[in-house]
Amino acid sequence: MTLTERISKLVQSLSVGIPEREFCFQLAFLGVIISEPFYIFGRCGSGKSLLTKRLIATFRNPKVLKFGKREMDFPEKLAGYDIIIFKGFNPASETTKHNLQVAIQDREDIPLVILGEIRPETAMRQTGMADRITLTITLPESLSSPALCHLLQNQFEIENFTVDPELTISTEERRQWLSEIKQVSLSEEVLGIIGQLSEAADNNDLYISIRQWMSLTDLIKATAFFNGRKEANITDTFLLGTAVWGKTSTSRILMQSYSEVLHKQLLKEVPGAFEQDYDTEDLAYRIDLISRTSNNCYDTHTLNNQQCLYYRITISGEPVHLYVPLYRIETEEDFHPFNELNMIEKRVMCNYHGTSTCTISIDSAVKGVNAHRAGPVRAGTSVRFEEFAKLPTYIVKENDPQIIANKREQLAKIAQEIREVSEKENQKLRACKAIYQALKASADNVFCDPKTLANAQQVVKDKFDNTAALLKKIKEIHTNLIQLNRKLTETIQKMTQGGNG
Structure with a gap:
């Protein structure tokens, strides 16, 4: 079993019986793997405790340090613990804030998970740790009707959750993976997306710390690593289109910005993707004008x-x-x-x-x-x-040969224009097809957000369909051009025969 197959089975088991939260569970898993402290935000009953319970179960005999709502003494040494969890996080508690600050300072590479019902921007601001807790996972507040019915029908899966022991992760493995993840490189596409997102943040007066960019980049690298790649590609950035940015308003703006940036990056190599569509109405008009006018x-x-x-x-x-x-x-x-x-x-x-x-x-x-011209018309x-x-x-x-020759010359120029436009549009069609197939192939990747993938595929499909419709229209117009050219040829032939007679 390859590492990718193993991790794929492991993350699938994470969300068994819990629909519409799969990607949240996967992000939490990645957060633990890269040892990045993160905040899980959700209302009471949204699945925070269930998520942490399952995260713990993915590791082999982990030693977990838990802090609940009750105040408790913080251990002098954290060495020996595999995961630190703050449940029901209350930033108003001075003891809790102190314990969190100590945990972040002394944990080294021990994963740190914080669960709370207070919005991340408020919770982190009150603790004074906004610059250290750079990753947020927001659980949905509700389920759709079909998802709720599925959950109720399969409660047994939730209550009897287990992880195959062969899939669980040892502390040594996690540390080795973390070292290898750091060595994954970022493709130009990924850097382009990050750069444009950074500009979008600046343009909207949003502060994203360097630490947060590094944390999100580590998540991207981890995604590539578990898919068996040494270089992150565009699909590994899909997580940037989710609510990982902490502050609610920041997430809303950057999620929209990411969608726009992703679509531009996807279509960047498509010829003429961002140019105005070729004007087939004008093309048809020019040919129709030649057709309707006399010679x-x-x-x-x-x-x-x-x-x-x-x-x-x-x-x-x-x-x-x-x-x-x-x-x-x-x-x-x-x-x-x-x-x-x-x-x-x-x-x-x-x-x-x-x-x-x-x-x-x-x-x-x-x-x-x-x-x-008595004067201008008043407004x-x-x-x-x-x-x-x-x-x-x-x-x-009447039927001046020179007029006919001029028309045929115009039609020849238009025919050449059609050939050039058709070739360009066919190149666009082929490029869109290749991009769509590549996206489709990435659907089986581990940690691929299906919603972001579907949106990306739809953008490419829309461009493909629009181009195909344009080519169909051009082909119809070209047929009319051929018929008109044939008609002009017949006119010349008749005139020549008449002259010979």
Whole structure:
């Protein structure tokens, strides 16, 4: 049996019959292993005593020093004890506070567990030991209905809890493991997460001591060690997304920050993961515009290096010059034209309604006014446009080969764009798939928080599904492009045959 298999069976036995507290029990086990003093916070009946009882049972013939609510003398020497436990911790008791301070100072590498119903930030502040008790495990206050029913149905498992003697841990083993855990290295991913969390703490004016960072890092290293690795990876940091930060408000903020940091770190190597999604609507519009417009060559004027259709209208005896970009012809949208000053003429509205005839509408306030540009529209004033005229566009040549050639050139550029975008999105798809499979494989790791894992998998899955939907849409649009290109080719062939005839 490997060490990983042994520890896996051991931590599974810890929470037998106690649902929805598995990860809390696992964290407590790690806390004992790395000999880091920690505080177990929970209301009366939440399972604190049960947890400590089972923790003790995982060790081989441990000598335990217990302090309860009753005041008792503290031993002069702690050597020889394997675990120190303060039950029903009351920071208001001067004797209890004194005993805790002595225990922390003299314990060397003896695990120290504190159980209390007072919130950790209050309890530690009152003892003056907030900088020494850097790990907190918070037990849930209640159970879900299914979990409660399971617990009631399986009370026998709780009352008759035992640990296989072959799985129990000797003091010598724990000390040897602690030495090896210290030698586990941290990957760049882990350091990146810790660094970003540290920044999040600073940005929110949260104080996290160096001692606390070291304690949490030891937990991460221990997680990697018991999974048979000499370097911690991203899944070993899942515990940072739980309420291990002590102060309730601090835990709430850093748990949210960890979720955001984890998701960024997971998708860091995914191409374009944090860029705005490719605009398939714009792509479809550009192809549709080429499809709907005719191949005719129109009489145009140049305005600011842009080919425009020109219209001249008269309002109240004043000539008004309007310029419409050529790409607007045969479209369906309302738009404002340009005037001779190359400025948007907001008092005029145009629409081709899918044809080559321009429907011109004018601001009703302009009619009857001697000057068309009588002044700016006041803020909050609604503009009502009334149809003024329908003006045709002069066609220079129908089915102009040059127009068709230009369209085919545009389609070729769009096709190249589609190939490049599709390749990038497929790379994103493959990267997401690889990350998801890696996360899925980590589900069997010891000390893997299932909730954090599920959230991480969902983030990657959402990115994968969104990318797959985008690729499907691009493929549909590309099919339309191929059909349009074929149609243009057929038009050229007919024109050539007609010319030969």
